Amino acid sequence: MFLVLGGFFIANAIIAEFIGVKIFALEDTLGVDPFAWNLFGQTGSLNFTAGTLLWPIVFVMTDVINEFYGRRGVRFLSWLAVALIAYAFLFAYAAIALAPAGWWVGAARDQGVPDLQAAYAYVFGQGLWTIAGSITAFLVGQLIDVRVFHAIRTRTGERHIWLRATVSTFVSQFIDSFVVLYIAFVIGPQRWSTNLWLAVGSVNYAYKVAAAIALIPLIYLLRRGIDRWLGRDLAESLKREAATG
Numbered sequence: 001m002f003l004v005l006g007g008f009f010i011a012n013a014i015i016a017e018f019i020g021v022k023i024f025a026l027e028d029t030l031g032v033d034p035f036a037w038n039l040f041g042q043t044g045s046l047n048f049t050a051g052t053l054l055w056p057i058v059f060v061m062t063d064v065i066n067e068f069y070g071r072r073g074v075r076f077l078s079w080l081a082v083a084l085i086a087y088a089f090l091f092a093y094a095a096i097a098l099a100p101a102g103w104w105v106g107a108a109r110d111q112g113v114p115d116l117q118a119a120y121a122y123v124f125g126q127g128l129w130t131i132a133g134s135i136t137a138f139l140v141g142q143l144i145d146v147r148v149f150h151a152i153r154t155r156t157g158e159r160h161i162w163l164r165a166t167v168s169t170f171v172s173q174f175i176d177s178f179v180v181l182y183i184a185f186v187i188g189p190q191r192w193s194t195n196l197w198l199a200v201g202s203v204n205y206a207y208k209v210a211a212a213i214a215l216i217p218l219i220y221l222l223r224r225g226i227d228r229w230l231g232r233d234l235a236e237s238l239k240r241e242a243a244t245g
Contacts, residue, residue: 001226002069006077009061012054013081014088017134020051021123026207042199048207051134056211059172062145063165064222068235070242071146078142082135089131092124133183137176145172153243165219169212177205 026046027034034045066074100117113119145168152164178201185192192200227235 001230002065002073005061005065005068006073006080009058009065009077010081010084012058012061013138014085016051016054016058017085017088017126017131018092018124019054020049020134021126022050023047024050037199037203039199039202040195042196044199044203046203046207048204052204052207052211055173055176056169056208056215059141059145059169059212060165060215060218060222062142062172063149063168063219064226066146066149066168066242067161067223068226068238068242070244071150073242074142074146078139078146082139085135085138086131089126096121096125127184127188129188130184133180133185133188136183137180140179141172141176144175145169148172150243157243161219161223162216166212166216170209173208173212174205177201177208 024047025034026048037044037046062074065077100120105115105117108116108119148171149164149168152160152167156163178197181192181197181201181204184190186194186197230238
């Protein structure tokens with residue numbers, strides 16, 4: 001079970017990193033009128049990276065793994081995920097550096113892509129500041145998530161699963177939302193203003209909070225499925241061990 005949960009956790013984290021290069025318009029995707037937010041003197045619409053589709057799922061998986069394998073399990077998988085994300089980007093950059101076949105560069109010209117090498121390099125070769133910000137935010141968010149989760153669990157026992165899951169996710173997503181933007185765009189080459197950083201971070205955080213609330217039933221569904229698969233005695237034994245570290 002740890003292998004399955006960990007594999008899904010890491011796969012989602014790596015996929016989120018790579019698809020995050022695309023910015024999508026939530027209003028256009030849903031077919032609704034644009035929502036013009038105004039925060040900290042900044043205005044804009046609901047535009048997010050495609051990675052936000054998967055990060056809430058990653059944090060849900062964190063809570064489920066936390067429930068059965070405790071702090072040690074989550075920390076192990078978090079550090080492993082960071083190492084594998086860095087490994088994936090290392091080979092992405094290596095692939096970009098390979099000399100492209102001449103015929104391949106223009107192979108998609110009829111589909112509106114005049115230079116496949118340039119498109120490939122842009123999509124897979126995310127800036128180092130963005131990569132560093134995303135990895136740092138992910139790791140810090142995960143470590144804080146597990147600490148908050150167990151602090152609440154210590155006080156509530158096996159009751160109020162939704163409380164420890166949502167509060168830990170709210171805190172970790174807050175860190176994640178602002179740290180990644182700060183490293184990638186404030187101290188990075190784009191030099192965002194403080195107001196722009198706060199505004200975009202707040203909008204991103206609001207989206208993640210809404211997604212986390214919507215996914216609460218998934219936590220209960222996964223927990224119930226695991227309980228049935230393991231059997232009551234083994235499931236309860238794992239939870240007790242996870243709670244005591």
